Amino acid sequence: MATLSPAAARTRLPTVRELLHTAVEAVGGTEREGQVRMADAVDTAIRTGEHLAVQAGTGTGKSLAYLVPAIRHAVERDTTVVVSTATIALQRQLVDRDLPRLAKALKSELGREPRFAILKGRRNYLCLHRLDTGAPDEPDDGLFDQFAVSRLGKEVSRLHEWAGETVTGDRDDLVPGVTDLAWRQVSVSAKECLGAARCPVASDCFAEHARAEAGKADVVVTNHALLAIDAMQGRHIMPEHDLVVIDEAHDLVDRVTSAASGELTSSMVATAAKRCGRLISAEVADRLMEASDGLAVVLDDGTPGRMDALPGPLGGALAAVRDAAHGCITALGPERKEDAEDASSRKVARSLLDEVHDTAVRLLTAFEPELAQRRDVVWLTSNPESSRPPSLHVAPLSVSGLLREALFESRTTVLTSATLALGGSFDTLARQWGLPPSTPGGLPPSSGSGGGTGTAISDAPAAQQAAADNARTGTATEKAPPSDDSGPIWTGLDVGSPFDHTRNGILYVARHLPPPGRDGLTDALLTELTELITAAGGRTLGLFSSMRAAKQATEALRERVDHPILCQGDDSTGLLVRRFADDERTCLFGTLSLWQGVDVPGPSLQLVVVDRIPFPRPDDPVQSARQRAIEARGGNGFMTVAATHAALLLAQGVGRLHRTMDDKGVVAVLDSRLAKARYGGFLRASLPPFWPTHDAEVVRAALRRLDSGANGHT
Missing domain, CATH: 3.40.50.300 (P-loop containing nucleotide triphosphate hydrolases)
Known part of the structure; x- marks a missing residue:
C-alpha cells in the first residue's frame, strides 16, 4: 500500500487511544489506567513540543505507552523516532518482541506496517575490510601467554567462519560470544573506518547497512552511549529525528558520563608510536615512544585515587606525550590518495594518535585553580597484581550542558523509568539532565508533576566557563552547565503502578x-x-x-x-x-x-x-x-x-x-x-x-x- 501523505494521514489515522486499545488487544494484555495516562501525556508532548518525564512503575506497560504515540507520529509525519535504552536486554526486548508484535497489530489501522531498526556504534559490527586485510599489531600482555594466543587464534578463525553466515554482522548475534581482544581483530571504531567513499567493500558493510536501515525506519532503537557520542562529536550517526524517547532514563547521566570519559596509559602511547612508526620518520616516532617510557615511570610511582592537583612530574610527562603525539600527527599529514590497505593503516594510526593527544591535553587542562571552574575530574588506577599498566582517567563533573543543548534544545524528549521521582520530586534528576526546576528554587512540588522554566542549583555560572579550551571540542565538557533560570519547558508525571x-x-x-x-x-x-x-x-x-x-x-x-x-x-x-x-x-x-x-x-x-x-x-x-x-x-x-x-x-x-x-x-x-x-x-x-x-x-x-x-x- 502506498504511504499516506502527511496531510492525508492526519485526517485518517486513528487516535492514540484507539491505537493503544488495538495494540493491547493484539498482545493479549489488559489496558491499565497508568498506561493510558502515559500514552496521552506522550501524545501531548509530541503535539506541544514540551518535554516529558514519566515515572511508570513495573507492570504499567510503559513500552506500549510510548511506542504507540511515537509510531503514530512517525507514520503521520513521515519521520523517524529514536528510542534510547541503557541495557542490551531492553534493546532486545523492543526489537525482538515488542516492536514486531506492535507493527503487525497496527498495520491495518495505520495503512502500512511500521518499520523499525536497531543502531549501535560501528565497533559493534564486523568489518569486512579488516577481516580481509588483518588487524594491525596490537601489543597485549596476554599474548605472551601461549594459551591466550591459541584461544585468540581459535576465536578469530571462528569469526571468519561466522562472517560468511551472518546477515547483520552484529556482535550480539554471535552466540556464544568472543573476547574483546578477538573482536578487535575484526572490527573498527568510527575514527578508524575508511568511510564508504574509500572502502573497497563498502557496498557489503554491515555498519553501513544498519545505518541505511535506520534511515528508512519509523523507530530506531539505540543506546544512551551512542546517543551521547552522536551529540558530542556531531557525526550525525542517527537519522534526522524530532522526537527521542529515553527509556531507563534513571541511567542516562551515568551512561553519558561513561561515554564522555577518557583513559590514558603508557601502553596506549607506545602502541600509537608503533602504529605510526612505519608511516613517518623513525626519529619523530621515537620521541613518542620515549614519552611513553617517561609516562610509565611517573605512573608507576603514582598514588591511586582522585587527583586534586597536577603533580609536577606527571605534568611534564603529559606535556611530552602531547607534544610528541602532535609531532606524529603533523608528520602523518592530511589524508592522501593511496590504496585501501595503506589508507587503513594511516587511519588506524591517526585515530590512536588523536586519542592520545586529545586525552593528554584534556588531562593537562583539567586542573583549574578554582574548584568552581573545573569541569573534569582526574584519577589514577593501579593494581600491582594485574598485568595491566597504571591508567589515568578523566571524566566530566557534569553532562547537563551537553544534554540541554544536544537533546532538549533541538528535539522533543520523553524520559521514562520506574524510578525518576526521588524524594517525591522529579527535580533531583532534572537538574542532572540540564532541565530547570519544576518549582521556584527547585523545591519538591506538592504533587507528582509540574512544569519548569528554571535550572539546577548545582552548576557553575556560564561566565566562569566562557574560555573553553580547544581540547574540549567533541567532549561533554565543551558545553558549560546551565546556569540561568530559563530553559526548556517540561512536565513531570507519575502514573503510579498497577501493584498495590x-x-x-x-x-x-x-x-x-x-x-x-x-x-x-x-x-x-x-x-x-x-x-x-x-x-x-x-x-x-x-x-x-x-x-x-x-x-x-x-x-x-x-x-x-x-x-x-x-x-x-x-x-x-x-x-x-x-x-x-x-x-x-x-x-x-x-x-x-x-x-x-x-x-x-x-x-x-x-x-x-x-x-x-x-x-x-x-x-x-x-x-x-x-x-x-x-x-x-x-x-x-x-x-x-x-x-x-x-x-x-x-x-x-x-x-x-x-x-x-x-x-x-x-x-x-x-x-x-x-x-x-x-x-x-x-x-x-x-x-x-x-x-x-x-x-x-x-x-x-x-x-x-x-x-x-x-x-x-x-
Whole structure:
C-alpha cells in the first residue's frame, strides 16, 4: 500500500487511544489506567513540543505507552523516532518482541506496517575490510601467554567462519560470544573506518547497512552511549529525528558520563608510536615512544585515587606525550590518495594518535585553580597484581550542558523509568539532565508533576566557563552547565503502578540495629538476617553494598540456615539468577548488578534484604569530586550527589520485590539510618508506598504466613 501523505494521514489515522486499545488487544494484555495516562501525556508532548518525564512503575506497560504515540507520529509525519535504552536486554526486548508484535497489530489501522531498526556504534559490527586485510599489531600482555594466543587464534578463525553466515554482522548475534581482544581483530571504531567513499567493500558493510536501515525506519532503537557520542562529536550517526524517547532514563547521566570519559596509559602511547612508526620518520616516532617510557615511570610511582592537583612530574610527562603525539600527527599529514590497505593503516594510526593527544591535553587542562571552574575530574588506577599498566582517567563533573543543548534544545524528549521521582520530586534528576526546576528554587512540588522554566542549583555560572579550551571540542565538557533560570519547558508525571504496594508489601527498617561501620557486618545484623531468612523459608534476595559484605554474609548464613545460599561470583550472574528462580528455597546474595538486573516473579522471591543504604564509596573519584564541586559553589553536595545516588539505587533495589500483580513480600533494610537520619525522609519518599514497620516480630510473622501460603499453593 502506498504511504499516506502527511496531510492525508492526519485526517485518517486513528487516535492514540484507539491505537493503544488495538495494540493491547493484539498482545493479549489488559489496558491499565497508568498506561493510558502515559500514552496521552506522550501524545501531548509530541503535539506541544514540551518535554516529558514519566515515572511508570513495573507492570504499567510503559513500552506500549510510548511506542504507540511515537509510531503514530512517525507514520503521520513521515519521520523517524529514536528510542534510547541503557541495557542490551531492553534493546532486545523492543526489537525482538515488542516492536514486531506492535507493527503487525497496527498495520491495518495505520495503512502500512511500521518499520523499525536497531543502531549501535560501528565497533559493534564486523568489518569486512579488516577481516580481509588483518588487524594491525596490537601489543597485549596476554599474548605472551601461549594459551591466550591459541584461544585468540581459535576465536578469530571462528569469526571468519561466522562472517560468511551472518546477515547483520552484529556482535550480539554471535552466540556464544568472543573476547574483546578477538573482536578487535575484526572490527573498527568510527575514527578508524575508511568511510564508504574509500572502502573497497563498502557496498557489503554491515555498519553501513544498519545505518541505511535506520534511515528508512519509523523507530530506531539505540543506546544512551551512542546517543551521547552522536551529540558530542556531531557525526550525525542517527537519522534526522524530532522526537527521542529515553527509556531507563534513571541511567542516562551515568551512561553519558561513561561515554564522555577518557583513559590514558603508557601502553596506549607506545602502541600509537608503533602504529605510526612505519608511516613517518623513525626519529619523530621515537620521541613518542620515549614519552611513553617517561609516562610509565611517573605512573608507576603514582598514588591511586582522585587527583586534586597536577603533580609536577606527571605534568611534564603529559606535556611530552602531547607534544610528541602532535609531532606524529603533523608528520602523518592530511589524508592522501593511496590504496585501501595503506589508507587503513594511516587511519588506524591517526585515530590512536588523536586519542592520545586529545586525552593528554584534556588531562593537562583539567586542573583549574578554582574548584568552581573545573569541569573534569582526574584519577589514577593501579593494581600491582594485574598485568595491566597504571591508567589515568578523566571524566566530566557534569553532562547537563551537553544534554540541554544536544537533546532538549533541538528535539522533543520523553524520559521514562520506574524510578525518576526521588524524594517525591522529579527535580533531583532534572537538574542532572540540564532541565530547570519544576518549582521556584527547585523545591519538591506538592504533587507528582509540574512544569519548569528554571535550572539546577548545582552548576557553575556560564561566565566562569566562557574560555573553553580547544581540547574540549567533541567532549561533554565543551558545553558549560546551565546556569540561568530559563530553559526548556517540561512536565513531570507519575502514573503510579498497577501493584498495590501498601497491601502486598512491607517496608521493615531495623531501627534497633547500630549504624553500619567499616569493620564488616555486625553479629547483630547477621542474627537479624538469619531470623528473617528462616521465617521466609529461604526465598531471599540479599542486596549488599560491597562484594566483601556479600561474601561475609554468605559464609555466615551457610552455617546458620538450612536453605541454599548462592553468592554472586560463584557462577555467571545469569545462571545464578536462574537457579535462584527455579528453587523457591534458595537465597541469592550479591552486589551492584543484582540491584537492577533481577526479574524473578512469584514465590521464589518474597524477601529483599538491603544491608546498608547504598551511598557511593567515599573514594569514588567521580561522585566525590562532584560532591566537592557543588559544596565549593555553596550547594549541599551530600544531598545533591550522595543521597541522590543512594535514593536511586535503593528504589531500583526494592523494585525487585514486585514483578507481577500477585507478588507479595517484605523489603528489609538493616540500616537504622533510614529511620533515624535527617535524610531518611528523602530516601523513604523515593520508594514505593509499602506498609512501614520497625517491629521485627510482625515482619517475621508475615514472612511465615507467606511461606506457608506458598507451600500450600505448590
